[in-house]
Amino acid sequence: MNVKINTRQVDGITIVDVSGRMTQAAGSAGLRAVRELIGKGENRILLNLADVSYIDSSGIGDIVHAWNMTSNKV
Numbered sequence: 001m002n003v004k005i006n007t008r009q010v011d012g013i014t015i016v017d018v019s020g021r022m023t024q025a026a027g028s029a030g031l032r033a034v035r036e037l038i039g040k041g042e043n044r045i046l047l048n049l050a051d052v053s054y055i056d057s058s059g060i061g062d063i064v065h066a067w068n069m070t071s072n073k074v
Helices: 029-039 057-073
Strands: 004-010 013-022 045-055
Touching: 004 029, 013 029, 013 057, 029 045, 029 057, 045 057
Parallel strands: 013 045
Antiparallel strands: 004 013
């Protein structure tokens, strides 16, 4: 199963819903989504990983990188 990304707004917060497997083979779709949101000026982002079934070390790296991008913009 590939990673799927969906974004939604709730009370001024952009929620990035991630589902599937976050692996090196899946690429960094979540990271791209966060980068696009930051480019649009979003600074309140929540990464929802409730439906992620597996995360490898590359997926963890993507999460850390996304956090670094958002914390540097605040």
